[in-house]
Amino acid sequence: MASSFRSVDRRTVLRGTLAAGAGIAFGPLLFRGTAQAYAWSRTLTQGDSGADVTELQIRVAGWAADSAGHSRVGIDGDFGPGTAAAVRRFQTAYGLAADGSVGPLTQGKLNALEQSDGSTAHFDWSEFADRSSGTFDGGKLSVSAVKENVRRCMYKLEALRKKLGDKPITVNSGFRSIAHNADIGGAADSMHLYGTAADLDVPGVANKTVYQKAETCGFSGLETYSTDHQHVDSRADLGRDWWWEDGTI
Numbered sequence: 001m002a003s004s005f006r007s008v009d010r011r012t013v014l015r016g017t018l019a020a021g022a023g024i025a026f027g028p029l030l031f032r033g034t035a036q037a038y039a040w041s042r043t044l045t046q047g048d049s050g051a052d053v054t055e056l057q058i059r060v061a062g063w064a065a066d067s068a069g070h071s072r073v074g075i076d077g078d079f080g081p082g083t084a085a086a087v088r089r090f091q092t093a094y095g096l097a098a099d100g101s102v103g104p105l106t107q108g109k110l111n112a113l114e115q116s117d118g119s120t121a122h123f124d125w126s127e128f129a130d131r132s133s134g135t136f137d138g139g140k141l142s143v144s145a146v147k148e149n150v151r152r153c154m155y156k157l158e159a160l161r162k163k164l165g166d167k168p169i170t171v172n173s174g175f176r177s178i179a180h181n182a183d184i185g186g187a188a189d190s191m192h193l194y195g196t197a198a199d200l201d202v203p204g205v206a207n208k209t210v211y212q213k214a215e216t217c218g219f220s221g222l223e224t225y226s227t228d229h230q231h232v233d234s235r236a237d238l239g240r241d242w243w244w245e246d247g248t249i
């Protein structure tokens with residue numbers, strides 16, 4: 001369960017300061033200081049497999065369902081029915097023909113959500129860094145593994161943001177080091193230690209609404225909406241059981 005600890009939003013203060021150190025490989029991507037959109041080499045359709053399908057699944061994982069349910073897009077490199085359904089939802093949301101085929105127009109929309117340093121259009125690495133050290137070190141996984149989990153979380157949050165009517169989302173707490181998590185009284189095996197969790201504030205939107213929309217975004221961990229923030233995480237991606245504290249609402 002996430003701590004109720006909140007921190008001053010540091011998006012403005014830290015925007016871009018971590019990007020210079022983000023030149024590490026995440027699967028098929030290599031993040032550098034210049035724009036480098038993902039190099040889709042083919043149109044993807046149901047039945048395809050490969051590293052490009054894995055990247056597609058990461059980017060549409062937030063479009064896992066139309067309604068609340070324990071649904072998630074498997075990140076397995078196999079373009080099955082679940083991936084196709086998520087693609088169609090993404091296409092509909094972005095005004096594309098919802099045919100489930102990932103060609104140049106859909107690929108262009110997917111790449112438009114990518115910043116040159118590997119973060120996403122509306123979320124920066126600085127927002128997810130440990131609030132004590134400003135890094136992604138000292139957690140339960142390696143720095144590269146933590147940052148990959150953070151990247152995957154960003155894409156789900158892009159979907160959540162879209163479903164909330166493009167309302168800006170503030171990330172109050174993302175990754176936490178073991179030391180910092182202990183200092184603020186976080187759970188011993190908090191999902192924040194793996195980079196797969198975020199505590200959110202959406203000004204002007206009730207936490208209950210955020211919770212309800214998050215139920216369709218593939219988040220397998222949701223803390224109660226009755227606190228001063230909304231916690232979301234992807235614990236099922238780590239092989240953990242689903243946990244929605246308020247159940248399905």
